[in-house]
Amino acid sequence: MSLFESFKLGSTTELKNRFVMAPLTRCRAINNIPNELMAEYYQQRAGAGLIISEGTSPSPNGLGYPRIPGAYSDAQIEGWKKIADAVHAKDGKIFVQLMHCGRITSKLNMPEDSQTLAPSSIIAAGEMFTETGMFPHEMPKAMNLEEIESTQNEFVNSAKRLVNEAGIDGIELHSANGYLLNQFLNPKSNQRDDQYGGSVENRTRFVLETAQKVVEAIGADKVGIRFSPYGEFNDMLPDYEDLEQTFIYLSKKLAKMNLAYIHIVDQRIAFGAPAFTTDIKNSIKINFKGTVITGGDVDSEEKAQAILSSGLDLVYVGRSFISNPNFVEKIQNKENLMAPDMETFYTSGDKGYTDYV
Numbered sequence: 001m002s003l004f005e006s007f008k009l010g011s012t013t014e015l016k017n018r019f020v021m022a023p024l025t026r027c028r029a030i031n032n033i034p035n036e037l038m039a040e041y042y043q044q045r046a047g048a049g050l051i052i053s054e055g056t057s058p059s060p061n062g063l064g065y066p067r068i069p070g071a072y073s074d075a076q077i078e079g080w081k082k083i084a085d086a087v088h089a090k091d092g093k094i095f096v097q098l099m100h101c102g103r104i105t106s107k108l109n110m111p112e113d114s115q116t117l118a119p120s121s122i123i124a125a126g127e128m129f130t131e132t133g134m135f136p137h138e139m140p141k142a143m144n145l146e147e148i149e150s151t152q153n154e155f156v157n158s159a160k161r162l163v164n165e166a167g168i169d170g171i172e173l174h175s176a177n178g179y180l181l182n183q184f185l186n187p188k189s190n191q192r193d194d195q196y197g198g199s200v201e202n203r204t205r206f207v208l209e210t211a212q213k214v215v216e217a218i219g220a221d222k223v224g225i226r227f228s229p230y231g232e233f234n235d236m237l238p239d240y241e242d243l244e245q246t247f248i249y250l251s252k253k254l255a256k257m258n259l260a261y262i263h264i265v266d267q268r269i270a271f272g273a274p275a276f277t278t279d280i281k282n283s284i285k286i287n288f289k290g291t292v293i294t295g296g297d298v299d300s301e302e303k304a305q306a307i308l309s310s311g312l313d314l315v316y317v318g319r320s321f322i323s324n325p326n327f328v329e330k331i332q333n334k335e336n337l338m339a340p341d342m343e344t345f346y347t348s349g350d351k352g353y354t355d356y357v
């Protein structure tokens with residue numbers, strides 16, 4: 001079980017090691033189109049076993065932050081093809097994270113003809129940054145059944161185009177950190193009284209239907225999903241009565257679909273979230289049985305090894321991959337890591353982006 005040996009993800013994707021570059025929004029996609037600078041950034045980090053891209057919107061309705069990429073127009077798909085080619089040229093693998101922000105947005109970050117959609121018409125606490133300052137989140141429209149179906153189809157179309165036209169290795173459904181899919185799972189943002197709200201079965205329906213449709217379109221081996229149990233980021237309720245039951249139910253259903261992996265964000269570390277009240281990572285692993293990724297503040301071989309020793313399969317690394325493009329090599333050679341500059345996490349241009357060595 002070496003961190004530095006290859007790992008078979010699903011039946012199609014061979015990873016050269018067990019380190020996963022975590023999805024990291026970096027706001028360099030001018031006009032929401034992936035570009036050459038981003039191709040260079042991802043190519044520099046192709047030493048990861050798997051790169052999971054920054055959150056990428058499947059629709060104009062899903063754009064939340066300024067300068068995040070999309071995967072719904074021809075120009076965006078062409079941009080993703082350049083990135084896939086750049087990563088593959090260095091023998092790397094890349095999944096694109098599909099992130100529909102739902103209610104975590106400002107109109108100022110969205111095109112004019114778009115709509116802010118969410119399970120219920122409940123505004124999220126907090127503010128969104130825009131090119132002209134901070135603004136309260138947008139009041140969302142509660143999705144009707146037609147909008148539920150058309151939004152699921154947007155995920156399907158993006159997934160198909162990314163894999164078939166751009167040559168991306170797979171996609172990750174972002175069902176964590178308070179974005180649209182997570183908004184359906186969480187009782188604070190989902191107060192629907194139809195078949196998409198209330199019970200565990202109903203609150204998980206949107207996520208499971210979306211996963212099933214994407215699996216039918218591109219194959220289960222190319223689909224992963226990210227969850228953040230006990231997370232409170234973006235105005236989520238961190239704990240609720242049937243939380244453990246929710247994730248056990250999801251894990252069992254996703255196991256039946258043969259999904260490539262479940263990716264668990266540990267918000268206790270980077271986001272300062274409260275303690276877990278159950279052994280949720282283990283419950284997910286036992287019920288899913290397939291590949292599970294987790295991490296949080298991994299900056300040494302020992303911390304990464306502890307994750308494998310706990311029975312989980314792959315280790316995600318976020319901030320350390322920002323400032324150490326050759327992170328895996330540095331860990332293997334026991335070299336010191338460079339600390340990231342937070343000031344340039346979300347700025348535009350190459351500073352704090354492609355200039356780390």
Ligand SMILES: Cc1cc2nc3c(=O)[nH]c(=O)nc-3n(C[C@H](O)[C@H](O)[C@H](O)COP(=O)(O)O)c2cc1C
Binds near residue numbers: 296
């Ligand atoms: C600048 C920045 C951007 C992030 N963007 C995303 C994102 O687009 N999607 C996502 O799922 N998580 C995102 N995260 C969370 C990271 O994937 C990761 O879970 C977090 O940084 C903790 O890992 P670390 O301690 O190794 O940094 C982001 C974190 C940071 C610091």
